[in-house]
Structures are given as C-alpha cells and as structure tokens.
Amino acid sequence: xxxxxxxxxxxxxxxxxxxxxxxxxxxxxxxxxxxxxxxxxxxxxxxxxxxxxxxxxxxxxxxxxxxxxxxxxxxxxxxxxxxxxxxxxxxxxxxxxxxxxxxxxxxxxxxxxxxxxxxxxxxxxxxxxxxxxxxxxxxxxxxxxxxxxxxxxxxxxxxxxxxxxxxxxxxxxxxxxxxxxxxxxxxxxxxxxxxxxxxxxxxxxxxxxxxxxxxxxxxxxxxxxxxxxxxxxxxxxxxxxxxxxxxxxxxxxxxxxxxxxxxxxxxxxxxxxxxxxxxxxxxxxxxxxxxxxxxxxxxxxxxxxxxxxxxxxxxxxxxxxxxxxxxxxxxxxxxxxxxxxxxxxxxxxxxxxxxxxxxxxxxx
Ligand code: SP5
Ligand code: ZN
Numbered sequence: 001x002x003x004x005x006x007x008x009x010x011x012x013x014x015x016x017x018x019x020x021x022x023x024x025x026x027x028x029x030x031x032x033x034x035x036x037x038x039x040x041x042x043x044x045x046x047x048x049x050x051x052x053x054x055x056x057x058x059x060x061x062x063x064x065x066x067x068x069x070x071x072x073x074x075x076x077x078x079x080x081x082x083x084x085x086x087x088x089x090x091x092x093x094x095x096x097x098x099x100x101x102x103x104x105x106x107x108x109x110x111x112x113x114x115x116x117x118x119x120x121x122x123x124x125x126x127x128x129x130x131x132x133x134x135x136x137x138x139x140x141x142x143x144x145x146x147x148x149x150x151x152x153x154x155x156x157x158x159x160x161x162x163x164x165x166x167x168x169x170x171x172x173x174x175x176x177x178x179x180x181x182x183x184x185x186x187x188x189x190x191x192x193x194x195x196x197x198x199x200x201x202x203x204x205x206x207x208x209x210x211x212x213x214x215x216x217x218x219x220x221x222x223x224x225x226x227x228x229x230x231x232x233x234x235x236x237x238x239x240x241x242x243x244x245x246x247x248x249x250x251x252x253x254x255x256x257x258x259x260x261x262x263x264x265x266x267x268x269x270x271x272x273x274x275x276x277x278x279x280x281x282x283x284x285x286x287x288x289x290x291x292x293x294x295x296x297x298x299x300x301x302x303x304x305x306x307x308x309x310x311x312x313x314x315x316x317x318x319x320x321x322x323x324x325x326x327x328x329x330x331x332x333x334x335x336x337x338x339x340x341x342x343x344x345x346x347x348x349x350x351x352x353x354x355x356x357x358x359x360x361x362x363x364x
Contacts, residue, residue: 005351006320006358009054012159012166016060018148019043019171021141024185025100028134036137037308037344038185043171046340049350050167054361058159060151063193067154067200071192071222073180079130080146080187083138086123101138103128132183146172146187153190153339157197160294160335165360167299167353168194173341175216175298176244184214184244191298191339192222195229198294198335204228205294207287209329210235211280211322211356212300212341213310215248215264219298225256230263230290234279236303236310237266261290269311273318276303280322284329295334297326300341301352309344316348320355327359336360 020040026033051057068077083101093099106128107117120126149170156166168190175191176184195206208223210216210233223229238248254262263286265279287295301319303312314322330336338357343349 005053006354007054007361008050008354008357009362010165011055011357011361012156012164013050013055013057013169014060014152014155014166015043015047015057015169016148016152019145019152019169022145022172023139023141024137025139026137028102028137038172040171041346042343042349043169045346046169046350046353049354050357053354060148060155061158063147063151063154064197064200067193067196068150068188070196070200071179071189072177076130076180076182079126080138080182081143083127084140084142087138090123092124099139101127102134103131106132130181132181136183136185136187142172142187149174149190150188150193153194153337154197156337156339157194157201160337161201165330165336165338167338167357168340170340173300174339175210175212175219175300175341176214177218178221185342186218189218189222191216191296191341192219194296194337194339195223198296199228203294203335205230205290205292206296207232207290207292207294208296208298209280209283209287209326210298210341211303212298213303213307213312214243214300214342216298217244217247220247220252220262223258224254224262225258227257227261230261230287230292232263232265232283232286234265234267234276234283236312237268239266240269242269242311267312270313272313273315273321276312276314276318277321277325280325284325288329293334295326295330295336297336297338298341299338299353299356301343301349301356304343304345304348304352306348307343307345309342316352316355319352320358323356323359326356330360
C-alpha cells in the first residue's frame with residue numbers, strides 16, 4: 001500500500017509557466033544526440049503532484065538584477081541573453097540542421113597553454129568559453145525560462161523572510177551553473193540566487209544544503225572563497241565515474257576566507273536510504289553548528305532508485321526521512337527556501353518532491 005499523499009498546508013509553492021519555455025530538445029553525450037531528459041513536462045508533473053494538498057501556488061514577483069549580478073559574471077549573463085539570437089543569425093540550422101546552441105571547441109589549459117583566451121568571433125566557438133559540456137543546449141526560450149526560475153528562487157526568499165516555508169519550482173535547474181559558466185542542464189544558479197537574496201536582505205549567514213544526486217559544483221564555486229554562505233552537498237561519488245567528474249570530492253572544503261565552509265559527502269553508486277539520510281543529517285548538523293540564519297535546500301530527487309541519471313537507490317521513504325531531517329533543522333524559525341534541481345522520472349518526480357516537502361507543512 002503506498003503512503004497517503006502528504007498534506008502541504010502552509011507551504012508556498014512558486015511557479016511560472018515561462019519555466020516551460022526552455023526546450024533543449026536533445027543532449028549530446030559522447031557525440032550522440034539523445035532525447036533530453038530535462039524536459040518542460042517536469043514542471044507539470046511536479047505542479048500537479050503539489051496542487052490540491054493545501055499548498056499556496058503563487059507566481060514570482062520580479063528578479064532583482066543586482067542579486068543575479070552578484071552570482072554570475074556580466075560576460076555569462078550577456079552571452080546567455082543573446083545566444084539563441086546569435087545562433088539563429090549564424091544559419092547553423094540551414095548549414096547542418098542544428099537549431100540549438102551547442103559548443104564544439106573549449107579553451108581548456110591544454111589548448112591555450114599560457115596564451116590568453118581571446119574572444120572568438122564565431123558563435124560556435126564562443127559557446128565553448130561559457131558552456132563546459134555538450135549536454136546543455138540553448139533554444140529560443142532558454143533565457144526567459146532561466147530568468148523566470150531565478151525569479152522564483154528570489155521570490156521564495158521574500159516569503160521565507162515572512163515566516164513561510166517556500167518551494168520554488170525552478171526549471172531549468174541551476175546547481176551546476178558556475179559564476180562564469182553553464183552546463184549539466186543548468187544556466188543560472190537558482191539556489192545561489194536564493195542564498196545571495198538572503199544576504200542582500202540582511203541575513204548574516206546562510207547554509208545551502210544540496211541533496212540532488214549530483215554534486216552542486218556551480219553553487220560550490222559561487223561560494224567557495226566566502227564565509228557568509230556555507231555549502232554542503234551529498235551526491236554520487238565523482239571519483240566513481242559520475243558527473244561532474246572533476247569536483248565534489250570530500251577534500252574540497254573551501255579556500256581563503258571560505259576555508260571550512262564547504263562540505264562534500266560523496267556516496268558510492270548503489271547507496272540507498274541509510275547512507276543518503278545519514279549524509280543529509282551530517283550536513284544539517286554542521287549547518288546548525290556554524291550558526292546559520294537562513295537555509296536554502298537544493299532539492300533534486302534524482303537519487304531515487306529508478307532515475308535514469310544516477311546510480312543511487314534512495315526510496316520515497318528515504319526522501320521523506322531527508323525532508324524530516326531538513327525540517328528539523330529549519331525548526332520553527334529558520335527562514336527556509338527549497339529550490340527544485342534534478343529528477344527525471346516523470347511518473348514519480350512530483351510525488352518524491354511532495355515527500356520531501358511534507359515534513360515542512362504547517363510547522364509555523
Ligand atoms: C541538475 C542535474 O541533475 N543535472 C544532471 C546533469 C548530469 N547529466 C549527466 C549526463 C550523463 C549522461 N547521461 C546519459 C543519458 C542520455 N540521455
Ligand atoms: Zn542531478
């Protein structure tokens with residue numbers, strides 16, 4: 001017998017139809033275009049699972065560009081804004097049938113040596129300056145959707161400071177987007193926008209806890225040198241061969257002023273509820289011990305056993321237990337925002353999100 005659907009009384013759910021305007025169409029992986037898994041239907045799947053359970057479904061109320069500019073470089077923002085138009089003008093569709101923005105050459109240290117990275121004139125070359133993989137395509141609605149998602153994350157902060165638990169139904173997801181780059185199906189870092197939004201509103205110390213199956217390399221990069229935002233992530237071990245491959249190891253603990261302000265808990269492929277919930281518990285304990293005044297949760301549910309994008313084996317009960325741990329950290333007074341990240345099984349996605357949110361219902 002499945003558990004009854006959780007009641008979500010008191011939870012604010014922020015949604016925007018514009019988040020479905022992004023349609024990457026495909027992901028190019030090891031040179032082959034496969035159907036995208038980060039699809040617009042994810043929004044409807046989550047929304048319908050949360051509607052009718054007592055949550056208040058509300059729209060965003062406007063993105064503060066100063067907060068966005070504190071997270072991302074002006075170069076990345078300018079590129080993302082203009083990319084779809086530049087690509088269309090470049091006639092790639094007519095030339096090779098490609099109507100999405102996709103890189104083909106990357107200015108890595110191995111390529112550049114000690115020469116400076118110049119700004120290439122060709123759009124297909126410039127794309128590799130900002131996009132670090134081949135899986136994260138840009139189409140006509142990508143910029144609008146990414147901005148709408150960041151708006152929802154920032155709006156959630158306003159509700160949280162008003163005493164409500166707020167969940168932002170962000171799409172595209174954000175935690176792989178770095179200050180100056182995009183990848184991993186992410187363009188703008190919604191969780192970082194929420195954390196920075198708390199800081200801009202005068203909150204002294206913020207924790208970001210990332211429970212997506214993949215390491216939140218982008219969020220880590222935004223705050224790695226800072227001691228005002230603590231970052232912790234539980235995820236499948238990149239050292240066992242999983243995305244993002246190059247970061248998310250336990251010895252990454254922050255640098256400069258941020259030393260000790262990053263914590264990574266890599267899990268072996270196949271890890272299930274106990275390791276996952278223990279990991280979330282260890283992150284929650286550390287976040288409490290650094291005296292945080294607000295909480296942002298990067299809420300991916302792709303650690304679930306049947307998800308196509310990760311080898312973790314967390315069950316719906318495991319997600320509910322993780323939600324309980326996080327809700328206990330939030331207690332009755334810690335301003336708390338949850339931001340949607342990954343999760344790719346359309347048939348279970350919404351129910352899993354509801355299981356995490358359930359323990360936050362009517363706590364205040
Ligand atoms: C936000 C988020 O969960 N991003 C996940 C990005 C990880 N993608 C890794 C993809 C690895 C290859 N996937 C093959 C599936 C072919 N469609
Ligand atoms: Zn993920």
